[in-house]
Amino acid sequence: MPTGQIEHANISVTDPDRSAELFKQLLGWEERWRGPSQKYGWTVHVGDETTYLALYTGDHVKGDYSKGQPLNHVGLVVDNLDAAEKVVTSNGLSPFGHDNYEPGKRFYFFDWDGIEFEVVSYTGDAT
Numbered sequence: 804m805p806t807g808q809i810e811h812a813n814i815s816v817t818d819p820d821r822s823a824e825l826f827k828q829l830l831g832w833e834e835r836w837r838g839p840s841q842k843y844g845w846t847v848h849v850g851d852e853t854t855y856l857a858l859y860t861g862d863h864v865k866g867d868y869s870k871g872q873p874l875n876h877v878g879l880v881v882d883n884l885d886a887a888e889k890v891v892t893s894n895g896l897s898p899f900g901h902d903n904y905e906p907g908k909r910f911y912f913f914d915w916d917g918i919e920f921e922v923v924s925y926t927g928d929a930t
Contacts, residue, residue: 812856899911
């Protein structure tokens, strides 16, 4: 049986630079690439050597743009949940849904475009 992992997720956002900066601060990621998308619009890739988010925008993305259903959320793992929450709040976003159940502690937040993210830590403590 083959094995694998998620390499990237492509999400539509209104401001890819703003979103990229959030994930750089939150996850210690770097910009991997930026440029025109294959069909139309603009994309910024931010991540590490194996995983990234493609932050995509174009004329189809407006303030009232309805995100694709049935996307529930994008999960992000961090080694310091308290520090991650500070990054989220310092960017003007509101964490919610703080839970501690197996296999880890977590919180959620919506970005500026209504995309829900889950931030989880699998370490034994809150940090």
